[in-house]
Amino acid sequence: xxxxxxxxxxxxxxxxxxxxxxxxxxxxxxxxxxxxxxxxxxxxxxxxxxxxxxxxxxxxxxxxxxxxxxxxxxxxxxxxxxxxxxxxxxxxxxxxxxxxxxxxxxxxxxxxxxxxxxxxxxxxxxxxxxxxxxxxxxxxxxxxxxxxxxxxxxxxxxxxxxxxxxxxxxxxxxxxxxxxxxxxxxxxxxxxxxxxxxxxxxxxxxxxxxxxxxxxxxxxxxxxxxxxxxxxxxxxxxxxxxxxxxxxxxxxxxxxxxxxxxxxxxxxxxxxxxxxxxxxxxxxxxxxxxxxxxxxxxxxxxxxxxxxxxxxxxxxx
Amino acid sequence: xxxxxxxxxxxxxxxxxxxxxxxxxxxxxxxxxxxxxxxxxxxxxxxxxxxxxxxxxxxxxxxxxxxxxxxxxxxxxxxxxxxxxxxxxxxxxxxxxxxxxxxxxxxxxxxxxxxxxxxxxxxxxxxxxxxxxxxxxxxxxxxxxxxxxxxxxxxxxxxxxxxxxxxxxxxxxxxxxxxxxxxxxxxxxxxxxxxxxxxxxxxxxxxxxxxxxxxxxxxxxxxxxxxxxxxxxxxxxxxxxxxxxxxxxxxxxxxxxxxxxxxxxxxxxxxxxxxxxxxxxxxxxxxxxxxxxxxxxxxxxxxxxxxxxxxxxxxxxxxxxxxxxxxxxxxxxxxxxxxxxxxxxxxxxxxxxxxxxxxxxxxxxxxxxxxxxxxxxxxxxxxxxxxxxxxxxxxxxxxxxxxxxxxxxxxxxxxxxxxxxxxxxxxxxxxxxxxxxxxxxxxxxxxxxxxxxxxxxxxxxxxxxxxxxxxxxxxxxxxxxxxxxxxxxxxxxxxxxxxxxxxxxxxxxxxxxxxxxxxxxxxxxxxxxxxxxxxxxxxxxxxxxxxxxxxxxxxxxxxxxxxxxxxxxxxxxxxxxxxxxxxxxxxxxxxxxxxxxxxxxxxxxxxxxxxxxxxxxxxxxxxxxxxxxxxxxxxxxxxxxxxxxxxxxx
Numbered sequence: 001x002x003x004x005x006x007x008x009x010x011x012x013x014x015x016x017x018x019x020x021x022x023x024x025x026x027x028x029x030x031x032x033x034x035x036x037x038x039x040x041x042x043x044x045x046x047x048x049x050x051x052x053x054x055x056x057x058x059x060x061x062x063x064x065x066x067x068x069x070x071x072x073x074x075x076x077x078x079x080x081x082x083x084x085x086x087x088x089x090x091x092x093x094x095x096x097x098x099x100x101x102x103x104x105x106x107x108x109x110x111x112x113x114x115x116x117x118x119x120x121x122x123x124x125x126x127x128x129x130x131x132x133x134x135x136x137x138x139x140x141x142x143x144x145x146x147x148x149x150x151x152x153x154x155x156x157x158x159x160x161x162x163x164x165x166x167x168x169x170x171x172x173x174x175x176x177x178x179x180x181x182x183x184x185x186x187x188x189x190x191x192x193x194x195x196x197x198x199x200x201x202x203x204x205x206x207x208x209x210x211x212x213x214x215x216x217x218x219x220x221x222x223x224x225x226x227x228x229x230x231x232x233x234x235x236x237x238x239x240x241x242x243x244x245x246x247x248x249x250x251x252x253x254x255x256x257x258x259x260x261x262x263x264x265x266x267x268x269x270x271x272x273x274x275x276x277x278x279x280x281x282x283x284x285x286x287x288x289x290x291x292x293x294x295x296x297x298x299x300x301x302x303x304x305x306x307x308x309x310x311x312x313x314x315x316x317x
Numbered sequence: 318x319x320x321x322x323x324x325x326x327x328x329x330x331x332x333x334x335x336x337x338x339x340x341x342x343x344x345x346x347x348x349x350x351x352x353x354x355x356x357x358x359x360x361x362x363x364x365x366x367x368x369x370x371x372x373x374x375x376x377x378x379x380x381x382x383x384x385x386x387x388x389x390x391x392x393x394x395x396x397x398x399x400x401x402x403x404x405x406x407x408x409x410x411x412x413x414x415x416x417x418x419x420x421x422x423x424x425x426x427x428x429x430x431x432x433x434x435x436x437x438x439x440x441x442x443x444x445x446x447x448x449x450x451x452x453x454x455x456x457x458x459x460x461x462x463x464x465x466x467x468x469x470x471x472x473x474x475x476x477x478x479x480x481x482x483x484x485x486x487x488x489x490x491x492x493x494x495x496x497x498x499x500x501x502x503x504x505x506x507x508x509x510x511x512x513x514x515x516x517x518x519x520x521x522x523x524x525x526x527x528x529x530x531x532x533x534x535x536x537x538x539x540x541x542x543x544x545x546x547x548x549x550x551x552x553x554x555x556x557x558x559x560x561x562x563x564x565x566x567x568x569x570x571x572x573x574x575x576x577x578x579x580x581x582x583x584x585x586x587x588x589x590x591x592x593x594x595x596x597x598x599x600x601x602x603x604x605x606x607x608x609x610x611x612x613x614x615x616x617x618x619x620x621x622x623x624x625x626x627x628x629x630x631x632x633x634x635x636x637x638x639x640x641x642x643x644x645x646x647x648x649x650x651x652x653x654x655x656x657x658x659x660x661x662x663x664x665x666x667x668x669x670x671x672x673x674x675x676x677x678x679x680x681x682x683x684x685x686x687x688x689x690x691x692x693x694x695x696x697x698x699x700x701x702x703x704x705x706x707x708x709x710x711x712x713x714x715x716x717x718x719x720x721x722x723x724x725x726x727x728x729x730x731x732x733x734x735x736x737x738x739x740x741x742x743x744x745x746x747x748x749x750x751x752x753x754x755x756x757x758x759x760x761x762x763x764x765x766x767x768x769x770x771x772x773x774x775x776x777x778x779x780x781x782x783x784x785x786x787x788x789x790x791x792x793x794x795x796x797x798x799x800x801x802x803x804x805x806x807x808x809x810x811x812x813x814x815x816x817x818x819x820x821x822x823x824x825x826x827x828x829x830x831x832x833x834x835x836x837x838x839x840x841x842x843x844x845x846x847x848x849x850x851x852x853x854x855x856x857x858x859x860x861x862x863x864x865x866x867x868x869x870x871x872x873x874x875x876x877x878x879x880x881x882x883x884x885x886x887x888x889x890x891x892x893x894x895x896x897x898x899x900x901x902x903x904x905x906x907x908x909x910x911x912x913x914x915x916x917x918x919x920x921x922x923x924x925x926x927x928x929x930x931x932x933x934x935x936x937x938x939x940x941x942x943x944x945x946x947x948x949x950x951x952x953x954x955x956x957x958x959x960x961x962x963x964x965x966x967x
Binding site for chain 2: 116119120208210212239242244246247248249250251252253254255257259260261267270271274275278
């Protein structure tokens with residue numbers, strides 16, 4: 001270490017990249033109160049969806065279920081038992097019957113752990129963790145397979161698929177270890193994710209979607225690889241209305257890009273418009289591409305948000 | 318800049334300072350602004366906002382350039398102000414001006430355009446605009462036209478000259494002084510005003526005397542001769558309109574009671590037409606506020622007429638005469654009223670110490686307003702306070718509360734304020750009588766005593782020089798008057814029964830005159846004073862000062878000398894002097910035909926010097942330019958501040 005490095009380290013707290021964190025967390029993550037709320041959510045989810053059988057969630061995968069799904073041409077090697085002889089009689093053509101395979105659902109919770117989620121005392125990240133934990137508990141309670149990964153420019157951490165709600169403490173422990181770091185690159189990270197997880201399922205992306213390369217690419221990776229994307233867009237309204245005034249240099253917490261700007265009320269108003277437009281663009285993209293979308297405002301209690309998700313549908317069918 | 322001259326910091330120094338400070342400003346401007354670093358979660362969102370802002374970069378640079386130019390302009394203006402630039406017109410050093418404002422009675426004339434209400438006058442109810450108001454307005458403009466190096470002094474010119482400000486360039490002080498000028502009912506003492514102005518301006522550069530007047534000031538000549546202006550410039554601010562100067566005036570009013578019937582009186586009024594043309598006037602006489610007489614008169618151009626009102630009764634105290642033009646408006650109301658006060662009637666108490674004197678008793682019976690108490694010599698003094706005590710053939714020691722003493726044939730001079738001399742007898746060669754009389758003395762005024770025959774008498778010798786031998790025979794004084802400790806006395810050196818005096822009309826009149834003089838009710842009573850003169854008003858001899866209430870209700874403390882209060886009266890009307898034992902009232906009138914002749918003079922001439930029109934006091938012409946430069950700096954800074962805080966220029 002040269003003398004220059006020593007100087008840089010000493011000066012680090014005073015550099016513009018230094019962001020003081022909240023000295024003490026407001027309350028402990030996943031405390032008893034939180035766990036009671038989880039139990040309540042699990043009960044509510046069962047009452048709301050009383051008609052649903054456990055592990056009877058339909059998947060896009062065809063297999064050995066009992067519900068007819070489609071026909072396809074016979075190919076050598078297919079099981080003769082699957083041939084539709086009635087069709088052969090009528091059309092003189094060998095067709096194989098396909099059934100929807102019934103299996104336990106795989107739920108993947110993809111938590112964005114980039115630096116932007118840690119902005120402003122990591123409130124967004126904490127909220128994302130609470131959402132992930134609650135959804136994981138509901139999934140585990142419904143005997144689904146739940147896996148959690150954290151994403152920045154890569155898949156940073158992984159919790160292997162697991163079931164049984166007793167495993168929720170593993171989930172808590174995993175999420176507690178998640179820290180905000182790294183840049184956001186959803187496309188790269190989710191490519192890695194789909195490569196690592198062959199079993200398709202519900203992919204719940206919990207993120208602020210602050211991706212310099214574009215959030216669309218990341219969601220499309222899930223769509224193209226036959227995952228069922230479900231976007232929980234974590235939003236902090238203060239991002240759209242920063243309390244700035246005067247001559248400042250703005251820098252991105254992830255990329256460090258700097259922009260000199262003189263902030264006036266007119267500039268702030270324009271930025272707010274731009275921010276609202278960005279939120280609308282995300283929602284429009286999801287709606288257009290039949291991706292379940294839900295905006296998760298950090299100011300809303302997480303249990304209320306989860307209930308809203310349930311009521312609107314799309315998470316449990 | 319050719320027409321500008323720097324009278325402050327030199328031009329070359331200013332250029333060097335501009336170069337150095339301008340360079341500093343440019344360097345400071347070139348320095349990059351240290352901006353505050355602020356973290357944002359997603360800088361890409363700012364991209365579009367800033368992209369639009371970049372579209373205006375050219376405008377921003379232009380604004381920045383404009384800002385630099387603005388700073389340089391501010392610097393330049395401040396340096397120019399330091400240079401104190403002046404135009405060639407303004408390069409001369411400051412003027413010294415004494416303004417004499419005519420505050421005489423004629424300045425109360427209303428023959429000026431009435432027009433819009435003047436902001437200076439805030440009277441309630443509003444009064445007509447006068448020549449003085451117009452002069453003040455013009456002088457106000459003059460004050461505002463003063464340059465920074467000019468100095469002015471304002472003085473009011475009435476019977477005296479009164480400086481109202483110092484020699485100053487402060488316009489607020491001068492305007493205050495101007496507000497303080499008010500016209501009095503007097504003639505202006507022009508000579509005194511000019512002498513004061515010349516003395517004030519002696520040795521000062523660019524001296525100038527400004528006279529604001531209607532020009533009816535007369536020749537400035539006084540006891541020292543004509544006034545010499547010593548080469549000082551004279552300017553004239555003319556006010557008044559010669560075409561509408563219509564005025565008639567009351568130039569005299571006097572009244573007196575009849576000596577033997579004090580409930581009746583006679584009045585003399587003098588009316589003057591100051592115009593060249595004939596005038597019809599209406600003259601009214603009021604007694605105690607009630608109309609006593611009304612008469613219409615026709616007066617020729619410049620004519621004066623007197624009107625005598627004999628044998629009037631009814632009024633107890635105040636008389637007022639009013640005159641008005643029958644056709645048209647009189648522009649000077651100040652001389653349309655005159656006031657006079659009748660001598661106060663008092664019931665005087667008279668103590669007669671005698672063993673019996675029929676002639677004396679008969680004389681005292683003539684005045685019903687006397688309360689006579691007869692006392693035998695051995696019973697003197699009687700109870701109570703008396704205004705007059707008559708010692709008939711006795712001369713005891715004077716007891717207190719005896720008032721004035723009238724000695725008739727005193728037998729001894731042990732207790733008298735005079736000495737008794739030789740016995741005088743009448744004989745054929747030198748019949749005894751009054752051969753010399755002080756006929757202006759109140760007790761013998763208008764009396765015919767020269768033919769009185771006296772059989773025998775005692776010569777009277779005054780003990781003090783100020784005592785007066787009112788009547789003398791060739792052989793010695795027969796009648797002496799004087800004062801002791803403020804109390805008057807009169808002595809007659811013979812018994813009236815030893816003369817034919819009781820057979821004459823003069824006897825009771827002499828007794829009345831003596832009593833009248835003792836109680837200050839002499840025939841020389843002044844029924845009204847004339848304004849502009851120093852008045853000597855009878856007052857208590859023991860006092861040093863007295864309080865005088867003026868016609869406008871204000872009071873003044875005036876000095877008292879030898880029993881007379883001294884005051885230079887400038888306002889017509891009724892006055893009241895506070896005395897230890899009561900109050901004395903008197904009236905004052907303008908009564909000045911010259912001042913009432915108000916036709917304004919077109920020009921003003923002092924000796925050989927003819928006054929010029931006032932010039933060089935146009936507002937703003939002679940102002941120093943540095944004020945405007947600093948005002949421009951202030952204005953530009955205000956605009957810059959406003960636009961900066963409204964985020965227009967950032």
